Amino acid sequence: MLASRTLPFLLSQVARRPLQFGTLLTIVISATCCAVAAQYAMKLIVDQMTDDRRAAQIWQFVGVFVGLIAVESTLWRLGGWLGCRTVVGVGVAVRLDLFRHLAGHPMQYFANQMSGALGSRVTATAGAVGGLLGSLTWHVIPPCVDFIGAVVVLFSIEPAMAYALVASAAAVASTVTLFGSRGRPLHHAYAEQSARVSGDLVDTVANMWAVKSFAARDREYRRLQQAFGIEAAAQRASWLHTEKARVLHDVCLWLMAGGMLVWAVQGWRNGNNTPGDVVIVSALTFRILHGSRDLALALVGVAQNSAVIREMLDAIGGPHRVDDPAEPADFVPRGGSIRLHKVWYGYDPAMPVFRGLDLHIPAGQRVGVIGPSGAGKSTLLALIQRLDDVTSGQVWIDRQCVKDVRQDSLRSAIAVVPQDVALFHRSILENIRYGRPDASIDEVMTAARDAQCDDFIQCLPQGYDTLVGERGVCLSGGQRQRIGIARAFLKNAPILLLDEATSSLDSASEREIQIALARLMRGKTVVAVAHRLATVASFDRVLVIANGCVVEDGPPAVLQHQGGPYETLWRLQVAGAQDDGNASQGLAT
Numbered sequence: 397m398l399a400s401r402t403l404p405f406l407l408s409q410v411a412r413r414p415l416q417f418g419t420l421l422t423i424v425i426s427a428t429c430c431a432v433a434a435q436y437a438m439k440l441i442v443d444q445m446t447d448d449r450r451a452a453q454i455w456q457f458v459g460v461f462v463g464l465i466a467v468e469s470t471l472w473r474l475g476g477w478l479g480c481r482t483v484v485g486v487g488v489a490v491r492l493d494l495f496r497h498l499a500g501h502p503m504q505y506f507a508n509q510m511s512g513a514l515g516s517r518v519t520a521t522a523g524a525v526g527g528l529l530g531s532l533t534w535h536v537i538p539p540c541v542d543f544i545g546a547v548v549v550l551f552s553i554e555p556a557m558a559y560a561l562v563a564s565a566a567a568v569a570s571t572v573t574l575f576g577s578r579g580r581p582l583h584h585a586y587a588e589q590s591a592r593v594s595g596d597l598v599d600t601v602a603n604m605w606a607v608k609s610f611a612a613r614d615r616e617y618r619r620l621q622q623a624f625g626i627e628a629a630a631q632r633a634s635w636l637h638t639e640k641a642r643v644l645h646d647v648c649l650w651l652m653a654g655g656m657l658v659w660a661v662q663g664w665r666n667g668n669n670t671p672g673d674v675v676i677v678s679a680l681t682f683r684i685l686h687g688s689r690d691l692a693l694a695l696v697g698v699a700q701n702s703a704v705i706r707e708m709l710d711a712i713g714g715p716h717r718v719d720d721p722a723e724p725a726d727f728v729p730r731g732g733s734i735r736l737h738k739v740w741y742g743y744d745p746a747m748p749v750f751r752g753l754d755l756h757i758p759a760g761q762r763v764g765v766i767g768p769s770g771a772g773k774s775t776l777l778a779l780i781q782r783l784d785d786v787t788s789g790q791v792w793i794d795r796q797c798v799k800d801v802r803q804d805s806l807r808s809a810i811a812v813v814p815q816d817v818a819l820f821h822r823s824i825l826e827n828i829r830y831g832r833p834d835a836s837i838d839e840v841m842t843a844a845r846d847a848q849c850d851d852f853i854q855c856l857p858q859g860y861d862t863l864v865g866e867r868g869v870c871l872s873g874g875q876r877q878r879i880g881i882a883r884a885f886l887k888n889a890p891i892l893l894l895d896e897a898t899s900s901l902d903s904a905s906e907r908e909i910q911i912a913l914a915r916l917m918r919g920k921t922v923v924a925v926a927h928r929l930a931t932v933a934s935f936d937r938v939l940v941i942a943n944g945c946v947v948e949d950g951p952p953a954v955l956q957h958q959g960g961p962y963e964t965l966w967r968l969q970v971a972g973a974q975d976d977g978n979a980s981q982g983l984a985t
């Protein structure tokens with residue numbers, strides 16, 4: 397489960413690598429302590445130089461100083477090596493965690509989001525987590541340790557000076573933090589705008605076909621120009637706030653460092669401080685000045701990166717609406733019976749697609765589903781796969797409630813050939829094998845032959861190794877559909893869901909595929925959504941869905957003479973086919 401807030405999310409990443417982060421922290425603190433100790437060694441060297449009686453011991457302190465510098469450098473390099481391994485590892489883990497969580501959202505979530513924006517959010521978040529942990533390690537912890545070291549050293553010189561340093565640092569920190577916190581909405585607005593614009597750009601590039609064919613290149617350019625302009629304004633506002641915080645911080649620290657130096661010099665004039673004390677006070681205060689400038693910069697970076705992470709958690713990190721039960725059982729296939737009991741469901745609960753749908757499909761039955769466009773045919777297939785949960789009612793497959801079993805085990809028992817087959821930009825072999833990853837090449841080829849796609853694959857330049865392009869753009873709609881059917885052959889699941897599985901095929905190919913599909917359907921429970929009634933004419937049963945429920949149900953041969961919607965549609969399609977026949981004859985003569 398993904399933490400829903402930024403800090404717990406970061407801590408969960410750190411807690412996974414306690415040894416690495418613990419060692420890194422120890423190294424960074426030790427290196428910074430060495431730096432402070434080196435300043436103290438310098439004070440001792442100066443004191444030896446200005447006191448003739450102790451000049452003989454000077455080489456001792458020079459040795460200590462040089463040794464501390466060497467240890468400090470070694471520790472920083474060690475920290476760099478370990479930090480690089482740790483932060484890179486966290487970047488990988490963050491992306492994997494986000495992908496796992498993202499993949500657990502129901503399909504409706506993806507329908508409502510721009511996939512480009514989701515992908516870039518995952519990558520941006522990994523960068524933000526890396527940047528944030530890097531800033532904390534290299535730019536936040538060292539100045540803090542420096543500060544503590546300076547307080548300890550000043551306490552040994554003049555306690556009042558140490559108290560003054562603590563008081564003024566607290567005043568500066570609270571002023572800058574208060575001012576910085578006012579910038580949080582600006583950083584968040586920029587992160588949100590940036591994610592939206594990058595998603596928009598990906599969406600436009602993905603729809604380049606529509607952009608060109610509607611002569612919309614200039615229109616899209618202007619639209620993007622406007623969107624980039626809004627994003628740039630948000631970025632400027634976030635950045636400028638940062639600059640203002642830096643000015644405020646610089647002025648405060650300049651006053652503080654100057655004041656401390658005057659104080660130390662005055663103490664020397666009064667005979668209370670040695671020249672070495674003046675050296676260390678100025679060295680430490682300037683070190684704090686520089687360190688806190690780094691710190692201020694880093695805190696701004698931390699705020700901006702936190703905004704990116706928070707924006708991602710808002711968009712991706714929500715709980716999964718469709719989740720496995722706490723102790724899920726694996727689905728046990730028992731032939732493939734399907735039952736829906738009083739199912740209410742709507743993408744928008746105010747507009748239900750199903751209103752108390754009741755349905756029982758015995759194992760091994762072949763059922764056609766028809767109905768007007770938007771009646772809910774594809775939604776029915778989605779609910780059988782538990783791609784979303786019903787609002788009320790129940791769905792059982794093989795007498796097991798879909799909510800009680802592991803989703804992946806349920807979906808392993810269901811093969812689906814959708815209307816628009818989703819292909820990966822991978823080889824044809826890998827795409828078909830997606831149906832069963834452990835299938836041998838021979839099995840893949842047999843499935844391809846069964847789905848009538850072997851011939852066209854063999855004609856491609858690299859045969860089965862040909863890359864299909866993003867979402868399979870290098871293939872025709874009919875070729876993609878045949879690959880989808882080949883996947884189903886390979887999966888050989890007891891339940892087969894076909895959603896207009898042959899809609900992109902020409903009549904001759906469809907006839908061939910129907911023969912192959914008839915073989916695939918043998919012994920399986922089949923639910924096939926069809927617009928052409930001829931596709932389901934040989935099925936055991938046809939359901940007509942309309943107005944959220946089943947309005948007609950029976951064998952197609954019976955429904956054909958029942959005077960209901962099926963018969964009306966049948967007559968329309970027969971008349972249409974005759975018109976098409978006459979038109980083809982007219983063209984031929």
Ligand SMILES: Nc1ncnc2c1ncn2[C@@H]1O[C@H](COP(=O)(O)OP(=O)(O)OP(=O)(O)O)[C@@H](O)[C@H]1O
Pocket residue numbers: 503504507508743744749767768769770771772773774775776
């Ligand atoms: N992701 C979604 N978010 C919101 N509404 C949706 C979503 N998907 C589908 N719908 C709506 O749900 C209803 C049923 O859609 P569905 O795709 O199941 O219909 P269908 O019968 O398969 O249509 P067609 O025959 O045109 O493919 C439609 O009104 C559709 O607008």
